[in-house]
Amino acid sequence: MIRSGSFFRWQHRNAPYLFVTPFVLVFCVFGLYPLVKSLWLAFYITSGPKSRVFVGLGNFAFLLSDPDFHKAVWNTAVFAFFSVFLQLPLSLALALLLNRRRLWGRNFFRLVFFSPHLVGMVFVAVLFAVILQPQFGLLNKVLNWLFDTPLDTKWLGNRGLVMPALVLTALWMYVGFNMIYFLAALQAVNQDLYDAAKVDGANAWQQFRHVTLPSIKPVAVFVVVLSTIGSFQLFELPYLLLGNSGGPENAGLTIVMYLYQNGFETGDLGYASAIGWTLAIGVLVVSLVQMKFTGAWKRGD
């Protein structure tokens, strides 16, 4: 029984348009429009919603000579560096430990390592604001107990310790999250390859180097790019731990924090947009370089 009313034919013909319309409409108004507008605003100096002065590339030129911005870029880059070169190897190591055959309690350990991620960045920041507290905080107490010397290290008040504190907090939160990706990739590796490698007399390291690593490479590239992009957008953690000032001598000032300061405290949305687009271009370039460098290009994904 084929229905052939005119409504039935009409809705069949127009269904895809009707289905994408709500999404596309909201996306265009509240996503695309602000995006395009911000590109336009980046060429203006604004103060409040009413006054704006065209400055051409002036904002970008000013960024090049703005020491606070340089500091923010440097801090963000350092944080991203440790995310990729400290946190991800540890994530991979945890995944390798959990990937052993006949491991009792794998799901339990996986859940435990992953659990900090459930806390959420804002609440992690609130929790660690207390944990990093000099006199009563958990970290100093534990260090006291381990090394048997009273400590009152001001983790967030000392220029040299701000970045380590941020890196360690992020490590706690994300190491298990990234492990999930590595573990899934490891479990998808074809076991026959290991058997073949053993027949060829490969030792554990050679197996890892020539079987495991090439097999998990697509996922590894994905995780590297994802965590770089995430690090570039770091905001909540330093903002809440250090306050809006960015800590002693701006030691914890990040690019997005600087964007927020300029846009919503100084009120120059033009300069903020210029910072935003510089960040966007930076993110794009770095992820393209990473993908090219690791050869993810050729596979076409």
Place this chain on the structure above:
Amino acid sequence: MGRDALRILLYVALTLCSVVMLTPVVWLVAACLKEPDALFSYLFFPPARHLSLRNFRDLFTDIQFTRFLMNSCFVSGVTVMVQLFFASLGGFALAKYEFRGKRPIMILMLATMMIPGQVMLGPLYELIYHVGFMDSYLGLIVPGCVSVFGMFLFRQSMLQIPDDLLEAGRIDGCSEFRLYWNVALPVSRPMTGAFCLISFMGTWNSFLWPQIVLHTQERATLPIALTQMVGLYSQKYGVLMAGTLLSILPVVILFFILQKEFISGLTAGAVKG
């Protein structure tokens, strides 16, 4: 012998890592349950006589915690529902129909996915200001209700629905919307679960945008309310920690309900490449 030693070493390493990962959370739970005076006298759990639920009581009486909790539940609940509906409906269209404008739409969205969202903070603020959504939940929900990532997630999972199945439905007189509602959506149930959790965590923990939009204390969501407490309640760490614990709880509960879908959904895109 060597194998056994290695095995023991493996479990020692895993246990040590677990202790490190769990310590802050255990400390958080302990901090909530201590009497205010005993907070710093004991590192973790104090003797039973110093245990109390006072921090939780203060949280609900001194601060309008119930109100903030409801605010967060409302904003996150509505945002997740609308996101889910829009993303799955759009994903269905992109997966199972050929229509004019499909490629441009997809390319446009992929391109914007590469751009960090903070870029448009300024103009979005101006827009919200002009349409009068400032200091209202509409200012949070409306811009937050489209998820490009979610739409691609649903497109990916709905690509696997056989065309024959949809054709059979049409012959039986199903409208296109019913094909979406009764065939496509149930088939991608695991993806729905994963997306719900990812999207809920995103809105529940969202801080920067609510910080810009909301001004009235009464309307604050949990992240806003709690971070304001950090300054005001610097003497009452116990209350602050109790608030933190209760704020995490909804995410944890949802995670345990959707755990299986979540892990598979999270890694689905990545592992298949």
